[in-house]
Amino acid sequence: MKNLEERMAEINRRSEERIRKRNRRRRQMLMLCIPLVLCIGITALLNLPNRTDKGFSGGGYKEDVDMNSQVCSYVQAEIYRGENEEQLKIVIDKVEVTKLYCVVAFPENYGVSGTVGGNESANGPSGTEDEVTDAVRGQTYTIVFSTEEGEESTYSLYGNVVSWEDTGWEQTLSKERLAKLKLILGS
Amino acid sequence: MDNGASSYRRYLNGDESAFREIVKEYFDSLVFFIDRYVQEPAAAEDIAMDVFSDLIVHRHRYNFQVALKTYLFMIGRSRALDYIKHRRRITQVELSEAGEIPSEGPSLEEILLADARKRAVNRALAQLSNDQRVAVHLVYFESLSCEEAARVMKKNRKQIYNLLHRAKNALRAILGEEGELIL
Numbered sequence: 001m002k003n004l005e006e007r008m009a010e011i012n013r014r015s016e017e018r019i020r021k022r023n024r025r026r027r028q029m030l031m032l033c034i035p036l037v038l039c040i041g042i043t044a045l046l047n048l049p050n051r052t053d054k055g056f057s058g059g060g061y062k063e064d065v066d067m068n069s070q071v072c073s074y075v076q077a078e079i080y081r082g083e084n085e086e087q088l089k090i091v092i093d094k095v096e097v098t099k100l101y102c103v104v105a106f107p108e109n110y111g112v113s114g115t116v117g118g119n120e121s122a123n124g125p126s127g128t129e130d131e132v133t134d135a136v137r138g139q140t141y142t143i144v145f146s147t148e149e150g151e152e153s154t155y156s157l158y159g160n161v162v163s164w165e166d167t168g169w170e171q172t173l174s175k176e177r178l179a180k181l182k183l184i185l186g187s
Numbered sequence: 188m189d190n191g192a193s194s195y196r197r198y199l200n201g202d203e204s205a206f207r208e209i210v211k212e213y214f215d216s217l218v219f220f221i222d223r224y225v226q227e228p229a230a231a232e233d234i235a236m237d238v239f240s241d242l243i244v245h246r247h248r249y250n251f252q253v254a255l256k257t258y259l260f261m262i263g264r265s266r267a268l269d270y271i272k273h274r275r276r277i278t279q280v281e282l283s284e285a286g287e288i289p290s291e292g293p294s295l296e297e298i299l300l301a302d303a304r305k306r307a308v309n310r311a312l313a314q315l316s317n318d319q320r321v322a323v324h325l326v327y328f329e330s331l332s333c334e335e336a337a338r339v340m341k342k343n344r345k346q347i348y349n350l351l352h353r354a355k356n357a358l359r360a361i362l363g364e365e366g367e368l369i370l
Contacts, residue, residue, distance in 0.1 A: 010236050015243035
């Protein structure tokens with residue numbers, strides 16, 4: 001049997017040890033939680049612009065959001081012509097790729113005319129069917145956009161209709177827009 | 188001392204000597220109580236130290252709704268049961284490796300049970316079931332009320348009454364004529 005002094009000393013020693021352990025555990029939890037909270041915060045901040053875009057688009061334009069977020073991610077565009085998919089050229093200039101993507105992938109009424117240098121979106125597709133088909137008569141183009149990670153999106157142009165092969169989404173291009181596209185395609 | 192609560196309140200207000208009073212008042216009886224479960228005086232003393240250390244580490248866990256003694260016994264019981272559950276995992280130290288040999292002197296039982304009648308009951312308790320033994324210990328040796336004993340043992344008052352009744356009958360049978368006088 002220990003005397004009172006020994007008991008008190010032992011109890012105090014154990015208490016201090018347990019308090020030290022508890023504080024250490026709390027510190028460890030905190031050290032684990034801070035990076036986790038930071039990561040969640042940064043991820044939320046990075047995703048915020050996309051959500052805001054979606055919120056202001058107003059028309060349920062999911063494609064718009066997806067495209068907008070992808071505009072900067074494509075670094076290369078491969079252009080193929082004809083049924084045999086003869087490679088016409090590879091665009092690796094980021095500005096050119098972005099321009100091409102805007103012309104091909106953005107809807108006519110998206111309001112990105114500034115990017116592509118025209119104001120065609122306000123009036124929708126213009127020009128007659130004859131004029132358009134005359135411009136690209138007999139020509140089919142396939143444009144493959146690639147990101148640095150190797151993800152690809154494939155668009156095909158037939159006549160004045162461009163379609164996103166991955167989803168089946170398609171739109172009819174205006175005369176001005178088609179002309180701009182032709183200029184970029186180099187045909 | 189009002190069951191230790193006022194001392195503990197003083198300790199929480201910064202009076203370190205109040206904690207010494209609590210240890211002095213309740214340590215031996217707590218060890219004796221825990222020993223009812225673990226049947227190892229050294230382990231009981233060790234557990235009792237942890238119980239008191241709980242009072243320091245978790246300062247605001249005790250809510251003053253029950254007597255401090257009852258609270259200590261509640262923690263003691265819980266820790267004793269934990270110890271029994273994990274006893275197999277504890278490495279037993281060989282006697283030759285043990286550093287400190289306990290000093291010879293009066294045992295805890297002898298210190299706490301100066302009364303010969305209580306000693307006789309204490310010896311007979313060994314033959315009772317664990318719950319009966321603990322119930323008799325709390326009510327008979329520690330002078331806790333049935334409500335307090337029920338709280339410590341996590342049972343209701345009726346169960347404590349039943350345990351005491353059966354224990355009393357068993358003790359009468361064990362102690363014989365001596366038991367009739369005591370009980």
